Amino acid sequence: MLYTDVIIVGSGLAALVAARQLSKHKNVIIFTKSTKTASNSYMAQGGIAAAIGENDDWSSHFHDTMAAGCHYNKSDHVRALVQQGPEYIEQLIAEGLEFDRDTDGRIALGKEGAHSQRRILHAGGDCTGKVMTEFLFQSIQGNVTIKEQEMAVDLVIERGRCRGIKTIDENGAVHYRFASSIILASGGIGSLYSQTSNHDSVTGDGLAMAYRAGVELVDLEFVQFHPTMLWKDGEVLGLVSEAVRGEGAILVNDSGRKIMEGVHPLGDLAARDVVAREIFKQQQQGLDVYLDISPVSYFSNRFPTIHKLCQEYGMDSPLLPVTPGAHFLMGGIKTGRGGETSIPGLYAVGEVAWTGVHGANRIASNSLLEGVVFGHLTAEKILDQGSSQRAEIPVRPRPQVFTGMLPEKQAIRRMMTAYAGVERNQRGLSILKNWLECYFNPHLPVSLDSRDTAEKVNMVTAAWLITTSALTRMESRGGHYRTDFPVSRTEWNNKRIIRQMQEQAAVM
Ligand code: SIN
Numbered sequence: 411m412l413y414t415d416v417i418i419v420g421s422g423l424a425a426l427v428a429a430r431q432l433s434k435h436k437n438v439i440i441f442t443k444s445t446k447t448a449s450n451s452y453m454a455q456g457g458i459a460a461a462i463g464e465n466d467d468w469s470s471h472f473h474d475t476m477a478a479g480c481h482y483n484k485s486d487h488v489r490a491l492v493q494q495g496p497e498y499i500e501q502l503i504a505e506g507l508e509f510d511r512d513t514d515g516r517i518a519l520g521k522e523g524a525h526s527q528r529r530i531l532h533a534g535g536d537c538t539g540k541v542m543t544e545f546l547f548q549s550i551q552g553n554v555t556i557k558e559q560e561m562a563v564d565l566v567i568e569r570g571r572c573r574g575i576k577t578i579d580e581n582g583a584v585h586y587r588f589a590s591s592i593i594l595a596s597g598g599i600g601s602l603y604s605q606t607s608n609h610d611s612v613t614g615d616g617l618a619m620a621y622r623a624g625v626e627l628v629d630l631e632f633v634q635f636h637p638t639m640l641w642k643d644g645e646v647l648g649l650v651s652e653a654v655r656g657e658g659a660i661l662v663n664d665s666g667r668k669i670m671e672g673v674h675p676l677g678d679l680a681a682r683d684v685v686a687r688e689i690f691k692q693q694q695q696g697l698d699v700y701l702d703i704s705p706v707s708y709f710s711n712r713f714p715t716i717h718k719l720c721q722e723y724g725m726d727s728p729l730l731p732v733t734p735g736a737h738f739l740m741g742g743i744k745t746g747r748g749g750e751t752s753i754p755g756l757y758a759v760g761e762v763a764w765t766g767v768h769g770a771n772r773i774a775s776n777s778l779l780e781g782v783v784f785g786h787l788t789a790e791k792i793l794d795q796g797s798s799q800r801a802e803i804p805v806r807p808r809p810q811v812f813t814g815m816l817p818e819k820q821a822i823r824r825m826m827t828a829y830a831g832v833e834r835n836q837r838g839l840s841i842l843k844n845w846l847e848c849y850f851n852p853h854l855p856v857s858l859d860s861r862d863t864a865e866k867v868n869m870v871t872a873a874w875l876i877t878t879s880a881l882t883r884m885e886s887r888g889g890h891y892r893t894d895f896p897v898s899r900t901e902w903n904n905k906r907i908i909r910q911m912q913e914q915a916a917v918m
Contacts, residue, residue, distance in 0.1 A: 412587045414439050416792065417575060419562040419616065420595035422451035423539065423778055424760030426546035427785025428593055428749075428792075433553040435793055440554060441577060441587070443561035443861065444611045447543065450597055450761065451781060453609060454539025455651035455715060456522055457532035458782070459775035460496045463519050466527045468492045475776060478524040478681040479740075479769020480888045480898065487747060490787070491767045495779045498786055499531065507545045509533050521656035522774030524681040528656075530775045536651050536713045542778065560585070562615070563864040565592065565623040565756065572623070572756035578861050591755060591792045594620065594743065595785075598761040599633070599872050601819075603736035604827040607636050607649040613819075613865045614872025616762035620743045621871055626752035628764045629741030631879040632889040634772055635832050636737035637661070637685040638701055638730075640719060646735055648719045650701055652774050655679055657712060658705035661689065662729070663697040683771045683889050686734040690832040693733065700729040734832055738777060740768040740889055741879070748791025749784060759788045770888025816849055816856065816866040822873055830877050835894040839881045846874045 415436035418425045429438045442448070461471040471492040476483050503509065509531045512518045520530035533541035559580040566574040566586060574588035596616030600608020621627060638650040638661075655661075655678045661669045673688050674680035689699045703709055710717040720730065742764040749757035760781050767780055825845055829838035849870050858864040885899045886892050897905070 412439070412585070414587075414589045416591045416593065417441065417587055417589040418593045418595055419575060420449065420597060420760065420762070421446040421556065422449035422595060422597060422760055422781065423454075423543055423546070424451075424763075424781035424785040424788075425593070425595035426543060426550060427782055428595070428759055428789040429554045430546060430550050431786060431789035432792060433550060438554045439587070439589075440556045441560050441562055441575070442556065442558055443615070444609075445558050446547065446556050447540075448609050448611050449543070450600070450608050450612060451539045451778065452543045453607070453649070454542075454778055455536040455649055456653045457520055457530040457538040457775050458499065458542070458778040459522075459525065459529050459773070460499050460531060460779060461492060461527070461529055462496050462499070462517065462531070463527055463529055466529050468496070470527055471525075471529060474525050474527075475767070475773050476769065478771055478773035479767075480771060481769065482887060483769030484766025487765050487767045490747060491765075491776070491779060491783050494783050494786075498782045502542075502545070502782075505549070507533075507542065509538075510535065520653045521679070522652040523655065523679045523685065524676065524773050525679075530653060530656070532653065534714070535711065536653065536715045539778065561861050561864060562596070562619065563858045563861075565619050565625075565753075567623050567753065571754045576858075578859070578864065582860060584859065591757060591795070593749065593757040593759060593788060593792075594762050595758070595760045596762050598739040598742075599876065600736045600738075602822060602826045602869055602873050602876070603831070604820075604823040605639055605641070605646045605733055605735035607639060607646075607735050607737045613869050615865070615868045616758070617742065617875060618868035618871035620751070620756075620758070620762075621875060623753065623756075625756060626744045627742065627875065628744045629770075629879070630739070630875050631883050632740035632768075632770050632887075633736060633830070633876065634682055634738040634740060634889045635686040635690075635734040637682060637689050637734050638732040639735035640716075640723075640725075641731055641733045642723055642725075646733070647723055648716075649735075650716055650730060650732060651713065652679075652682070654701065654703060654706060654713060654716065657707070659701050659703045660705065661685070661732070662700050662702050663692050664700070665697070669699060681771055681773065681888075682737075683891070686832055687891060689732065689734050699732055701732045702729055704728040738768075738772050740764075740770060740772055745784075747784075747787055748794075749788030750791060757788050757792065759784050770890065816863065816870065819866065819869060822866075822869050826873050826876075830873070830880055833891050833893050834880050835892055836881065839877055842877045843874070843881065846870055846877060
């Protein structure tokens with residue numbers, strides 16, 4: 411039996427920022443189901459957005475974030491994000507974190523989609539996440555225990571408070587770990603789809619655990635597809651950062667047409683949902699889409715990770731074959747500014763959390779920023795609570811509602827890609843919902859006693875949550891595009907009002 415002050419599930423940037431701050435005053439243990447570097451944060455290429463440029467200011471970053479999010483964002487949290495972000499980043503720089511600089515020694519700022527300014531700080535060219543997380547691993551060394559290969563499979567809730575987690579280690583042994591505060595920082599849902607930028611281990615575990623425990627979740631239909639996954643023979647090989655388009659690369663189809671021309675005023679640098687949909691549309695017409703990197707100067711220096719990836723797969727042509735892939739979930743566990751959830755003692759931060767800052771579609775490079783800002787705010791909130799709540803036993807595991815026959819992971823990915831992908835509609839979502847519900851059976855409960863079973867149960871649960879949310883939202887907005895409701899409710903209302911006015915004018 412293990413007791414500590416704070417348990418964190420996950421080892422991405424938000425987890426590390428919170429752990430670092432908390433460990434100055436409390437004992438902190440991080441549990442991760444894989445290795446500590448197996449996170450989306452570690453793989454993040456583009457960078458971290460912050461209004462630090464000479465002609466930039468937080469209000470411009472605020473405006474761009476809101477516009478990309480279709481104004482569905484929680485504006486006070488966006489304000490906290492963009493106002494506090496630069497300060498936290500400057501602190502990290504002062505402590506030794508190194509971002510790339512230009513020849514004059516100033517921080518080099520990149521450009522990405524939907525940003526009106528160059529405001530993306532990057533490190534190692536295109537391995538910003540790796541540089542940032544390694545810096546944080548270094549700075550928590552000796553102060554925070556990291557338990558790798560131990561998967562959290564359920565939350566322990568007693569008398570309305572989260573007291574701990576149930577875990578399974580790499581030998582299949584079950585443990586109960588208790589703490590005064592539990593932080594879920596377990597990432598998103600990318601691996602529910604056949605094409606994804608995410609690490610394989612990102613299977614919606616945090617969402618599913620939270621759902622089983624009755625924690626409030628929100629906006630799960632908003633799934634972001636990154637437009638440019640490098641791919642070959644139907645297999646995704648890795649991400650090609652949006653920063654590449656920021657340096658001049660252009661999307662073309664196999665007849666050489668610039669596909670974003672005339673689609674959106676921002677062209678290739680429109681928000682991700684717009685670009686991903688256009689690529690998808692081209693593919694539906696039987697056309698292949700390529701990212702033409704020939705306009706990018708010094709590609710191999712500026713983007714060494716992507717360059718290496720292309721070399722590994724023998725891609726010498728400047729035309730990189732690309733396809734959209736699941737990248738980020740805008741919805742998640744509903745949290746307040748300090749990461750607090752609807753269950754006392756439980757906090758959430760990073761992609762698993764809904765802070766509302768991303769609205770219906772996250773703008774580029776705001777996810778590492780969210781990790782830094784809300785990681786801090788969550789740690790501060792926990793420190794403010796004091797240490798009065800001591801964890802208690804005993805444990806009464808909640809019954810599960812899945813049949814012993816679970817689908818293969820590949821089958822879940824195929825179904826999600828086909829019916830809850832870049833485009834959705836009532837018919838497809840209903841097929842998907844019915845298929846997922848075949849695996850629900852309260853009379854044949856499956857117990858979460860192996861990691862593989864737990865992952866499959868979590869994948870079915872998260873898939874079902876996304877599907878039912880997508881069925882409920884009868885409009886298109888940001889990352890949720892319904893072919894049977896192709897406009898947003900706001901647009902639809904505006905059109906209706908205009909029509910009514912025209913009709914009235916015609917009568918008069
Ligand atoms: C990218 O480099 O294109 C991804 C960065 C992000 O998701 O913000």
